Amino acid sequence: MDVTLNVRRFDPESESPESRFQEYNLEVEDYFTVLDALIKVREEVDGSLALRCSCRASICGSCSMRVNGHAKLVCKTKVRDVANAQNQVTVEPMGNLPVVKDLVSDMKPFWDRVRAVKPYLQPEGEEPEAEYLAPNETMLHLAGVMSCIMCGACVSDCTAIEVDQRFLGPAALAKAYRFVGDPRDDADRSRLQMYSQPGGIWDCTRCMECVQVCPKGVAPMDRIMGLRDMAIEAGFSNNNGARHTEAFTDSIKHSGRLDELKLPLRTFGVFNVQAMMGLSLVGLRAFLRGKTPPIIHKAIPGKDKVRRLFDKVEGKR
Amino acid sequence: MPFAVEEEIIRHDAVVLGGGLAGMRAALEAARCGADVAVVSKVYPTRSHSVAAQGGINAALGEDDSWESHAFDTVKGSDYLADQDAASILCREAPGDILELEHMGVIFNRREDGRLAQRPFGGAGFPRTCFVADITGHVILHVIWEQSIRDSVATYDEWFAVSLIVEDGRCRGLVAMDMRTGRLHTFEAKAVILATGGLGRVYEPSTNGLICTGDGMALAYRAGAALMDMEFTQFHPTTLFPSGVLITEGARGEGGHLLNALGERFMSDYAPERLELASRDVVSRAEQVEIDSGRDVNGCVMLDLRHLGRDLIMTKLNQIHELAMDLAGVDLVTETVPIRPGMHYQMGGVKTDVDGRSTLPGLYAAGECACVSVHGANRLGGNSLLETVVFGRRAGRTAAQEAAEEHFVNLTPAIAREQAERIDALLSRSDRGIRTAALRRELGAAMQEHAGIFRDAAGLGAGVDALHDLKNRFEAVSIQDHGSVFNTDLVSALELDNMLDLAEVMVTSSLERRESRGAHARRDYPERDDDGWLKHTIALHTPDGPRLEFGPVTITEWQPQVRSY
Ligand SMILES: Cc1cc2nc3c(=O)[nH]c(=O)nc-3n(C[C@H](O)[C@H](O)[C@H](O)COP(=O)(O)OP(=O)(O)OC[C@H]3O[C@@H](n4cnc5c(N)ncnc54)[C@H](O)[C@@H]3O)c2cc1C
Ligand code: SF4
Numbered sequence A: 001m002d003v004t005l006n007v008r009r010f011d012p013e014s015e016s017p018e019s020r021f022q023e024y025n026l027e028v029e030d031y032f033t034v035l036d037a038l039i040k041v042r043e044e045v046d047g048s049l050a051l052r053c054s055c056r057a058s059i060c061g062s063c064s065m066r067v068n069g070h071a072k073l074v075c076k077t078k079v080r081d082v083a084n085a086q087n088q089v090t091v092e093p094m095g096n097l098p099v100v101k102d103l104v105s106d107m108k109p110f111w112d113r114v115r116a117v118k119p120y121l122q123p124e125g126e127e128p129e130a131e132y133l134a135p136n137e138t139m140l141h142l143a144g145v146m147s148c149i150m151c152g153a154c155v156s157d158c159t160a161i162e163v164d165q166r167f168l169g170p171a172a173l174a175k176a177y178r179f180v181g182d183p184r185d186d187a188d189r190s191r192l193q194m195y196s197q198p199g200g201i202w203d204c205t206r207c208m209e210c211v212q213v214c215p216k217g218v219a220p221m222d223r224i225m226g227l228r229d230m231a232i233e234a235g236f237s238n239n240n241g242a243r244h245t246e247a248f249t250d251s252i253k254h255s256g257r258l259d260e261l262k263l264p265l266r267t268f269g270v271f272n273v274q275a276m277m278g279l280s281l282v283g284l285r286a287f288l289r290g291k292t293p294p295i296i297h298k299a300i301p302g303k304d305k306v307r308r309l310f311d312k313v314e315g316k317r
Numbered sequence B: 001m002p003f004a005v006e007e008e009i010i011r012h013d014a015v016v017l018g019g020g021l022a023g024m025r026a027a028l029e030a031a032r033c034g035a036d037v038a039v040v041s042k043v044y045p046t047r048s049h050s051v052a053a054q055g056g057i058n059a060a061l062g063e064d065d066s067w068e069s070h071a072f073d074t075v076k077g078s079d080y081l082a083d084q085d086a087a088s089i090l091c092r093e094a095p096g097d098i099l100e101l102e103h104m105g106v107i108f109n110r111r112e113d114g115r116l117a118q119r120p121f122g123g124a125g126f127p128r129t130c131f132v133a134d135i136t137g138h139v140i141l142h143v144i145w146e147q148s149i150r151d152s153v154a155t156y157d158e159w160f161a162v163s164l165i166v167e168d169g170r171c172r173g174l175v176a177m178d179m180r181t182g183r184l185h186t187f188e189a190k191a192v193i194l195a196t197g198g199l200g201r202v203y204e205p206s207t208n209g210l211i212c213t214g215d216g217m218a219l220a221y222r223a224g225a226a227l228m229d230m231e232f233t234q235f236h237p238t239t240l241f242p243s244g245v246l247i248t249e250g251a252r253g254e255g256g257h258l259l260n261a262l263g264e265r266f267m268s269d270y271a272p273e274r275l276e277l278a279s280r281d282v283v284s285r286a287e288q289v290e291i292d293s294g295r296d297v298n299g300c301v302m303l304d305l306r307h308l309g310r311d312l313i314m315t316k317l318n319q320i321h322e323l324a325m326d327l328a329g330v331d332l333v334t335e336t337v338p339i340r341p342g343m344h345y346q347m348g349g350v351k352t353d354v355d356g357r358s359t360l361p362g363l364y365a366a367g368e369c370a371c372v373s374v375h376g377a378n379r380l381g382g383n384s385l386l387e388t389v390v391f392g393r394r395a396g397r398t399a400a401q402e403a404a405e406e407h408f409v410n411l412t413p414a415i416a417r418e419q420a421e422r423i424d425a426l427l428s429r430s431d432r433g434i435r436t437a438a439l440r441r442e443l444g445a446a447m448q449e450h451a452g453i454f455r456d457a458a459g460l461g462a463g464v465d466a467l468h469d470l471k472n473r474f475e476a477v478s479i480q481d482h483g484s485v486f487n488t489d490l491v492s493a494l495e496l497d498n499m500l501d502l503a504e505v506m507v508t509s510s511l512e513r514r515e516s517r518g519a520h521a522r523r524d525y526p527e528r529d530d531d532g533w534l535k536h537t538i539a540l541h542t543p544d545g546p547r548l549e550f551g552p553v554t555i556t557e558w559q560p561q562v563r564s565y
C-alpha cells in the first residue's frame, strides 16, 4: 500500500530553527508498523530523519510519538490502522516535552519526575535470610504496574501537565503506587505524605488520557486514584484534593446528589479568601449564563438507596 | 565543520560502558565498594536490551535441587566447552544473587506459600528458572536502575563510545560522543568495564534490538584485547516471522508444542525425552531440518499454545500474547503462530577471567559482550541474565579494588582528536555513496546464508570473501545527515563498522573449527571432536584481519560425555 507520512521535523542547527512538516511518500507492506515505515524513510529516503527506536517489540519504550495527534508507541501501531481515507499519517514528537531534533524528545523532565517520587524500595529492619514472603496475587498486580516501560506517552498527553509542569504526572505516580503497594516497602506514610503535596496525586484532573494512550495497560489514573484512597485512609486529608473528595462523598452519601455550593467551601475552607474570590468570579459567570446550582440543596428521592450502596461498599473494605 | 572535541577531561575511578543489566550491576557494586563510578550508555539505561529478556533467570533454590546439578546442566548444555570453574561460580553464587535481587525489589512470581516460583526451561534437569510473568529482564533492569538512583550513580545517557584509550599497555579510558551535542569527550578512568551486550544485528533476522551492534567487543578487539569463541552463535527456536521478534522459551516451558506442516510434534524424532525442552541448538536444528525437508509452512513451523488455555496464557505469557497479536495478528489462545529459528545470542566475546579481567590490563568485561566462559558452545535459557548479575557484580568489585591501586596519568584529548578526524572523513564523503542500511542488510543476509544454523567449508569460505568485499565497500558509505545533534545516520555507520570487524572474526573462527559442537554445526564435520577441538578459539586483531590462537578448556568435575536430550 502507498502511504504519505506527514512528519514534523525540527533541526536545532538550521539557520531558522522552526518546526515544519515534511511529506514522505512510500510503499509499505500490510504488516508494517509506523516504526517500520519511519525506519524505511530513514534508511532509504532521508538519512537525516532523527528518531529513537530499538527493540521493535514494545518493551524498550524508546519510540513514543504523536500519531495523528495522540501519543503512541509506534512499534505497536500498524500503519493501516491509523492511515486516513487518503492513506495519510501524521507523525510528530511527543507533547509536553521539549524537542531535541525531529521526533526525538528531551526526556529529562520525564526522568526528573520519576526520580522525584523516590523510586526505590525502602524496607526497614533486618533483611530476611531468604526471600520476603509475599502473596502471588500481590506480585502479579504489581507486575501489571511495573510493566510500565517509561515511554512517556502518558506524560505527552496528560492534560494536567499541559497547564502545570510541576505536576508529577501519570508515569511517576504509577511508579510511586508500585512502592506503596509493595508489601516489602515500609515507607508508605512518608511516601503518601509526599505524594499528597501540591504537584502530587490531587493535581490529576481525571481526564483519562493517560489510560487511553498507555501502550502497556498500566492505567496510571487508576493508580493515582488508588494512591488517593490510601492517602485519605492514612489520614493525609488536610489538602484541597482530599477535602474535595471527602466533601463530595459526604454530600452524595447524605442527599444522593452533589451540593455544588458547599463543595468549594469545604474544599478550600471558608477562610481561604483568595480562593473564594476566584470562585465567586466563577459563580458570577455561571449565574450570568444561567448555570447556577440550586441555592437550596434538596435530597433526591432515592437517597436511602444511595446510602445503602455506600454502606455496602464501605462494609466490604 | 570539523567534529568538535571537548578539551576538558572527565575523570572517574571506574567507567562502565553499558547501562544494561551487567553494566548497572557492575556500577552498583563498584559504587558500594567506594569507587567513584560512572555509567556511559548509548541509550537511556532502561532502554538497554536486557529489558527484552522475557523468560527468566536460573538458580538452584529448590530443596531437592543443587548448584552442582545446575552446573552440570550448564556444562552439558555448553557441549563441554564451558570452563567448569566459571560455570561452578555462576551456579554456586546464583541463589545469593537471586535473593539479593528480590531484596532490592524484584517482584518475582510466587508459589502458593509465598516463596519464589520456578518454571522449567530447556536443557535443565529441574524447574529452576525464576521469573516475573514474561517480563523478567524488564523488571530486573528497572529495579537495578532504581537502586542506582538510590545510590546516586552518575550516568551519561545517550553517549556513544567510539574508542578505548590505551597507553603504555593499559586501558586508561575511552572517547564518547554526547549525542545531544555531537561533541567528543575524553573519559579518563583507572578501570574501564565493558558491558555493551550482544551483536545480534550482525544477522538478519535477529531477536536482538537495533542497538545490539557489538560495539564494545569491537572497541576491545581493536584496542588489543582477545576475543574468544566467536564462532558460537545461538539461534533461538521461536522467533516471529517476519520481524524476528522473540517468543520466549517460557512458552515451551509452560507446555507449548512445536508442529510441522503435517501437524506432527516433530521433536519426538530429534529429542525423544525432552521434546520441545531439549537445549536450544537441538531444537533450532530440528526445525531447520523440517523446514529444509519441505515440512514447513512458508519457511516456518508452528508453535501451538492453544491447549494451555486462556488463563495461563493471559497471566504467565501475557507479553507474548500481545506481541503475537501486534506483530503477527495471531491470537495465541485460539490459533497457532508461525515461528522459525533466528539469531539470538552470542556465546563468544571479550575473553575474561572469573573476575572480569580481560587480557588488556585496566579493561574488564561482563555480560553478553564477555566470554568467561560459562556458556561454551551453547547457552542455556535463563543463564544469561544470571551471568549479567553474577559476573557484573564480580567485575564491578574487582575493578573498584584494582582502581584503588592506580593513578590518573593525565590523558590529553589526543585520541578524541583522532576519532574526530575519522568521523570528519566519513561525513565529508559525497552524499551519493552507499547507504549504511543497504550494506547492513547485505551483511545480515550473508551471515545468515554462510554462517547460519548449518555451516560448511564452502559456505564459510564464501562468507569470508563476502566480508572482505563488504569491508571494502564500507569505504564508500556516505552519511546524509551532516549535523552534530542526534546524528543517528552517523551512529549507524559507526555501528556497522564495528559489526563488520566482528563478523569477520565470526566467520574466520567458524571456518577454522572443523568439528560440530553446540550451536556450531558443520555439515562437513558433523561430529564433536574432543581430541582435536576441545579448546577455545582466541582471536586477536591485526591490520590484515584476525589472527587465531587456541586456549585450553578448564575441566574440573565433569568429563565430556555424549550429549543427548
Ligand atoms: C529477546 C531476548 C530475550 C531474552 N530472554 C532471556 C531470558 O529469558 N533469560 C536469560 O537469561 N537471557 C535472556 N536473553 C539474553 C539476555 O537478555 C542478554 O544476554 C543480557 O540481557 C545482556 O545484558 P547486557 O547487560 O550484557 O547487555 P545489554 O542489556 O544489551 O546492554 C548493553 C548496554 O551497552 C550500551 N552500549 C552498547 N554499545 C555502546 C556504545 N558504543 N556506547 C555506549 N554504550 C553502549 C547500551 O546502551 C546498553 O546500555 C534474551 C535476549 C533477547 C534478545
Ligand atoms: S487522568 Fe490525570 S494523570 Fe492521567 S492524563 Fe489525565 S490529568 Fe494526567
Ligand code: SF4
Residues within 6 Å of the ligand: A147, A148, A149, A150, A151, A152, A153, A154, A155, A170, A171, A174, A213, A214, A215, A216, A217, A218, A219, A220
Ligand atoms: S504508564 Fe504507560 S504510557 Fe506512561 S510511561 Fe508507562 S508505559 Fe508509557
